[in-house]
Amino acid sequence: MSEPIHRFSGARRRVLALAASLGLVCGTLALPAHAEGRIRIAEQFGVVYLLLNVAQDQKLIEKHGKQKGVDIQVEWTKLSGGASTNDALLSGSIDIAGAGVGPLLTLWDRTHGKQNVKGVASLGNFPYYLVSTNPKVKTIADFTDKDRIALPAVTVSVQARILQMAAAKQWGDKEFARLDKLTQALPHPDAAAALIAGKTEINAHFGNPPFQDQELAQNPNAHVVLNSYDVLGGPGSATVLYATEKFRSENPKTYGAFIAALTEAAQFITSNPDAAVDAYLRVNKTNTDRKLLLGIITNPQVQFKIAPQNTFAFAQFLHRIGAIKNQPKSWRDYFFDDPATAQGS
Incomplete structure (x- = not known):
């Protein structure tokens, strides 16, 4: 009796192995390991988030997603303060965090060698x-x-x-x-x-x-x-966007569409300040004085570009006072390496 059972068990194992391999192949085809097409973005209050407001109003992320062959679902959340934004990113509630360069450096330091949170882009230079x-x-x-x-x-x-x-x-x-x-x-x-x-x-x-x-x-x-x-010591990128290494690596098309949308939004604001003001008013549902907003956007001290500027001295200060333990050697340590932000500092 033992021999037939032994032969059946061997055959059964081969069938199960074949079924498992087929199932794995089918599963790989049906359920990609890293499904793209969703991005959850947290912003805060103020004109410093105008790049995101224009991207939302003009549906630029969706536009560039389609160009890359991905239908992107964009979810927008408004928070207040770097602490709550950082908590949301670490908990997995959002994919892109919008906050000051201080909260970015705090989270970069805390997640160094783990989630590896880094900067995605600047939201421009504004005097605070x-x-x-x-x-x-x-x-x-x-x-x-x-x-x-x-x-x-x-x-x-x-x-x-x-x-x-x-x-x-x-x-x-x-x-x-x-x-x-x-x-x-x-x-x-x-x-x-x-x-x-x-x-x-x-x-x-x-x-x-x-x-x-x-x-x-x-x-x-x-x-x-x-x-x-x-x-x-001059214009600086006080407010930035950042994300985990996991989100960036698992969603290259979605991430790329987001960067492309920010680049287009920066060009749009610079070329069409009046239209940018309208976008801000629509997205924020505010009755803020239009002339005041236009004056802010066209202020020579304000620059709309996504490459971070003048952040390293800030990072050095935080390390010097013990606010962050890891010492960055340059701004590239806490920003992802992307062609669109290559001219940062």
């Missing part, structure tokens, strides 16, 4: 203003314990980090966190509303356009205490 309504505050040295500075995320946001850079320049690296105790996390729209109304403890806001411009236009006591360009 630290605005105060306290007439006694002319420089950051004039802030006292009675002042409260609103920014999108305490410590980790790009505004928080630039404030630390300014403090380090004023009082030395050991005092980089000197003003942190005065900061308070608040979404830009809420911070701007508080500063304009002047009825809360918030009397300063390190924001971005258009909120900083609204504050200066609508509150006669509002004035600029600090310009991010002065701290960084």
Whole structure:
């Protein structure tokens, strides 16, 4: 009895092996290991996200996806602050994160050798203003314990980090966190509303356009205490996009379509500022003054390009104060290598 069973078992094993191999082939054909065609993007508040607004309004990602033979489903999410954006990326809730270069470097450092989060592209160069309504505050040295500075995320946001850079320049690296105790996390729209109304403890806001411009236009006591360009030593890419290595490697066509869409959006804004303003108003469903928006977009200090600029000094500062453990040798360490961003810094 044992011999026939033995022969049957051998035959059965061969049949099962054949079936498994066929099933594997069929499965490979039916279910690609890395299915493309979906991208989930998180943005925040302000004109600094105009590249994404134009891409959404003009459906540029879908357009370039079709050119690459992929029907891309784009999902848009709006968050506030680098901390929540980083949490969303690490949890797998989003594929592309939009936040300051500070949150990018924080996550690059934390995921180094693991998820390997890196920068995808810049969203352009914008001066960020630290605005105060306290007439006694002319420089950051004039802030006292009675002042409260609103920014999108305490410590980790790009505004928080630039404030630390300014403090380090004023009082030395050991005092980089000197003003942190005065900061308070608040979404830009809420911070701007508080500063304009002047009825809360918030009397300063390190924001971005258009909120900083609204504050200066609508509150006669509002004035600029600090310009991010002065701290960084010139125009810099304060807000960027980043993703995990896994998403980039498993979705090359979708990722490529996204980069192509950003490139086209930058060209569109530069050539058609009026149309870009219309796109911003449509996507954000806002009644922000059109003339104010156009003034921001056409400001000579504002540059729409996706190659990051002047980020390395920022990265060096974060490593110097111990905010990141891994020391980047150049900006290329924390940005993916792509032809579209090859002229970065």
